Amino acid sequence: MPGIFEISVEEHFSSAHALRDYPGNCEHLHGHNWAVRVTVECKELNEIGIGIDFREVKESVREALHRLDHINLNELPPFQDINPSSENIARYLYSELSRKLNTETVRVSRVRVSETPTSSATYREI
Ligand SMILES: Nc1nc2c(c(=O)[nH]1)N=C([C@H](O)[C@H](O)COP(=O)(O)OP(=O)(O)OP(=O)(O)O)CN2
Numbered sequence: 001m002p003g004i005f006e007i008s009v010e011e012h013f014s015s016a017h018a019l020r021d022y023p024g025n026c027e028h029l030h031g032h033n034w035a036v037r038v039t040v041e042c043k044e045l046n047e048i049g050i051g052i053d054f055r056e057v058k059e060s061v062r063e064a065l066h067r068l069d070h071i072n073l074n075e076l077p078p079f080q081d082i083n084p085s086s087e088n089i090a091r092y093l094y095s096e097l098s099r100k101l102n103t104e105t106v107r108v109s110r111v112r113v114s115e116t117p118t119s120s121a122t123y124r125e126i
């Protein structure tokens, strides 16, 4: 039976955000240590049994997260008109990382963004 491999890495960044029009204290600027889990899928392995090197995925994720680190996310162009919610950050990273990592055999399948150990949003395309 054909199978699929899911390869995941997790990286972190720290930044502030405020949810505009949120009915509560999240409307005020506050910070999180965000955790980002990126999953890449592939059907084939190379000659040494690897779908895509964890290190290659981590390098791309770190580069993308560097742009989000230690800033006010509301001031970043992608979040000037939409809220930097976990959902919107996950979709933004999915798009950035897909451009960087997708090949004929490998594609980013999901990005999970966690604000706390118990609260996260995941973006994937169907
Ligand atoms: N679906 C979403 N809901 C909320 C988001 C979000 O991005 N997507 N964001 C927030 C706020 O940013 C808030 O800072 C996070 O709230 P929460 O996870 O509840 O964090 P707390 O530290 O307040 O959690 P407690 O467990 O209640 O201490 C809100 N909602």
Ligand SMILES: [Zn+2]
Pocket: 017, 026, 030, 031, 032, 115
């Ligand atoms: Zn928050």
